[in-house]
Amino acid sequence: MVERIQPGDAVHPGHPVTVNRYGPTTRANHWVTAVSLILLAISGLALFTPSLYFLTTLFGGGQSTRILHPWFGVVLFISFFVLFAQLWRANLPARVDIVYLSRIKDVLAGHEENLPELGKYNAGQKGVFWGMAFLILVLIVSGVVIWDQYFGEATAIPTKRVALLVHSIAAVLIICVFILHVYAAIWTRGTLRAMTRGTVTGGWAWRHHRKWLRDLVGQRKIGPAE
Amino acid sequence: MSGSIVNAGPRTAVSNPPVQDMPSYFGEQDLVRRSATPDLPPPARQLTPVAKLIDVSKCIGCKACQSACVEWNDTTPAIGENVGVYTNPHDLTENMFTLMRFTEWVNPDTDNLEWLIRKDGCMHCADPGCLKACPAPGAIVQYTNGIVDFIHENCIGCGYCVKGCPFNIPRISKADHRSYKCTLCSDRVAVGQGPACAKACPTQAIVFGTKEDMKRHAAGRIEDLKSRGFAHAGLYDPPGVGGTHVMYVLHHADKPHIYADLPDDPRISPIVQTWKGLTKYVGLAAMGFMAVGSVIHGVFARPNRVSSEDEENAEKLVGTVAPQPPSQPEERG
Known part of the structure; x- marks a missing residue:
């Protein structure tokens, strides 16, 4: 099964080889998503537990935290679903994902020689992608239900109670996914530049996403040398 | 009422209020x-x-x-x-x-x-x-x-x-x-x-x-x-x-x-109780576990680094395909 190559992905021969992974708009949008998720987590945690209420000072106090939090959510929702539209195809499940997950010990230990050759995303990355997509949907829907300033009359109190519980559980989960995502990007050295410069080295692609690299090379997505 | 008024709180709403200034009896x-x-x-x-x-x-x-x-x-x-x-x-x-x-x-x-x-x-x-x-x-x-x-x-x-x-x-x-x-x-x-x-x-x-x-x-x-x-x-x-x-x-x-x-x-709705009780404690524990787990993995597992061998392999792979014009596709590997 050959994955459709994502538009913009290309290999540049050189020493080292560089591979285009994310274009400028995707990167810019990713950072909008990232910043809004961080702001949401901080402002949300401030209202989640009294021990973190002091975080409201970062947003100018409790009232302004209450005003800003849902708007951050709207920004996150829009920017994430632009990312979603760009990346969902490459995140569709593949048979190789099962093999990858069955060897999760090798993943955690960094023994990638024991893993199958992977396309643009491994099963963990796909999990983060679909987890984020699902949780952001749950959060925006439950969030609108409890956004009383504009939607206070739209639902009854028992519905809002359920929404509060669902919203807080989904928020906890998305923060966990976020920690996993950030940590994995740091632990796997050479990853962050994909979201800063937009490129990775050929060695990084060879090590972590060899099938993706082979597909790019095989389908002659080769740009000028750098 | 004679002498100083001791404000121990009201007993009824019916009686007329005292006209003297009174300190608040609770705060x-x-x-x-x-x-x-x-x-x-x-x-x-x-x-x-x-x-x-x-x-x-x-x-x-x-x-x-x-x-x-x-x-x-x-x-x-x-x-x-x-x-x-x-x-x-x-x-x-x-x-x-x-x-x-x-x-x-x-x-x-x-x-x-x-x-x-x-x-x-x-x-x-x-x-x-x-x-x-x-x-x-x-x-x-x-x-x-x-x-x-x-x-x-x-x-x-x-x-x-x-x-x-x-x-x-x-x-x-x-x-x-x-x-x-x-x-x-x-x-x-x-x-x-x-x-x-x-x-x-x-x-x-x-x-x-x-x-x-x-x-x-x-x-x-x-x-x-x-x-x-x-x-x-x-x-x-x-x-x-x-x-x-x-x-x-x-x-x-x-x-x-x-x-x-x-x-x-x-x-109080059991949903509110769960939200304010269990969810808070389990939620904070889960987020803490993820954060601490990441740090521990970061300390004890070596960073997953790309080796020079990986880079060479990639160069070889790309090199096997003709340099510029995409005229002569080769089998991969």
Whole structure:
């Protein structure tokens, strides 16, 4: 099964080889998503537990935290679903994902020689992608239900109670996914530049996403040398 | 009254207030609960619990209590619209802390139409759901005399109290985005006076005093009602919220819901309890576990680095394909 190559992905021969992974708009949008998720987590945690209420000072106090939090959510929702539209195809499940997950010990230990050759995303990355997509949907829907300033009359109190519980559980989960995502990007050295410069080295692609690299090379997505 | 006045709190709303200045007999040192403040020091003294008793059977629906409430709290409810019912305004608002709710009910036993009038407003629960739900430290407080009060300068307008309340009482102002409800006239009670509504009630359907006295008074009223054929007359002091500091004498205490949906067995919603309890502790633990787990993995597992071999392999792979023009595709590997 050959994955459709994502538009913009290309290999540049050189020493080292560089591979285009994310274009400028995707990167810019990713950072909008990232910043809004961080702001949401901080402002949300401030209202989640009294021990973190002091975080409201970062947003100018409790009232302004209450005003800003849902708007951050709207920004996150829009920017994430632009990312979603760009990346969902490459995140569709593949048979190789099962093999990858069955060897999760090798993943955690960094023994990638024991893993199958992977396309643009491994099963963990796909999990983060679909987890984020699902949780952001749950959060925006439950969030609108409890956004009383504009939607206070739209639902009854028992519905809002359920929404509060669902919203807080989904928020906890998305923060966990976020920690996993950030940590994995740091632990796997050479990853962050994909979201800063937009490129990775050929060695990084060879090590972590060899099938993706082979597909790019095989389908002659080769740009000028750098 | 002679000599200096000892302000030990009011015993009744009926007597005229003293004309001398009076120090407030309770204050911040008497808080038994404070929202979002788990480490509140325990109060040094226990004040005598107070209560307002509303005898539904004595109410004539004159709305003097509503007027007195508006007057004392200096609120200005919007001019309403008559939709054919006596209830006016149609709901509690941030400017109307108490509301006479009128219900026409046909008693199935007697086939009589009964006009039920219930003065709705904050019940001052011993276990207040609003306070439990509130995320803002000190926005909702409870004094040892039982009064649950909103401290507006600490309120952030999130509306969590609205979801926490089993009686649907608090209202968020559209003007200043703060939550409002009946204070049990804490400012009047603090200087030895009863609530404005009780003071204004012409039939003394609303009375105020210590909770003990009010229960005793209610017992007498219930006995009287029973002797008049209301076999199910009783006191509404619902145990599901630990009892309340606003109580009703109901002629049909076996079915509170007929009084404009007064809850039969109010309690803080289990969903709110789960949200404020289990979810918080398990959630913080889960996020902490993820963070600590990441750090531990980061310390003990070597970073996953790309080796020079990997780079060479990639160069070889790309090199096997002709350099520039995509004219001669080769098999991979």
